[in-house]
Amino acid sequence: MSTEQKEDRSACAIIVAAGRGERLGQEQPKAFVPMGDRPLLAHTLAAFDEHPRIGSIILVVPAGYEDRCCQEVVQPSGSAKVAKVVAGGDTRQNSVHHGLQACECKPRNVVVIHDAARPLVAGDIITEVIDTTQALGCCITAIPVQDTVKKVKDGLVQGTPERDELWFSQTPQAFRLDLIRHAHEEAQRKERWVTDDAALAEWLGQPIPVVEGSSRNFKITTADDLLMATALWQASK
Numbered sequence: 001m002s003t004e005q006k007e008d009r010s011a012c013a014i015i016v017a018a019g020r021g022e023r024l025g026q027e028q029p030k031a032f033v034p035m036g037d038r039p040l041l042a043h044t045l046a047a048f049d050e051h052p053r054i055g056s057i058i059l060v061v062p063a064g065y066e067d068r069c070c071q072e073v074v075q076p077s078g079s080a081k082v083a084k085v086v087a088g089g090d091t092r093q094n095s096v097h098h099g100l101q102a103c104e105c106k107p108r109n110v111v112v113i114h115d116a117a118r119p120l121v122a123g124d125i126i127t128e129v130i131d132t133t134q135a136l137g138c139c140i141t142a143i144p145v146q147d148t149v150k151k152v153k154d155g156l157v158q159g160t161p162e163r164d165e166l167w168f169s170q171t172p173q174a175f176r177l178d179l180i181r182h183a184h185e186e187a188q189r190k191e192r193w194v195t196d197d198a199a200l201a202e203w204l205g206q207p208i209p210v211v212e213g214s215s216r217n218f219k220i221t222t223a224d225d226l227l228m229a230t231a232l233w234q235a236s237k
Contacts, residue, residue, distance in 0.1 A: 032069075
């Protein structure tokens, strides 16, 4: 394998699967809920395991579910890229922080952070966020808002933002490892809590390029979302 090819496989993926998924109405964490013939997390893992630019994968799962993840997701997948399965924290931000602490890539390598609850992510989107991050230091995936958005407080409309300036943030989001590690460490130190990794980079003044995502790359939150994702996956087989 050439040096260039080895560099192409230098990106690390952190798949965040530590959510309990209460809104899904299941008695087990969302990562292990069946989507067709295998757990939801197995579908998301496959998208990154099959991608030639991903060299290693860290799975972040609910604390106490590490062994179950290995038995029900990693071993059946046959993946040789899963480097670690680590316990998540009490928030998504803490779970990503745990994943970053476990990452053994070089400081300037790309780390791709993705929600396990978005199992239909396309390979070309993963490629584009890696390419953009290698060039510019970071990148998020997002799609333009299609509907009119209202700002509401106490049941009353406070304003109507310009729709062409609004995008729905998705994952994957990618960053140079040293950049996002520093952002998370500063957030821990100053007790700043967000729901989006890019928000931490923004907080430190980092410009954030945007790659257009896909409506198929939606986040599974409710039972209806799971039904739709399963139908789309079955249709693509």
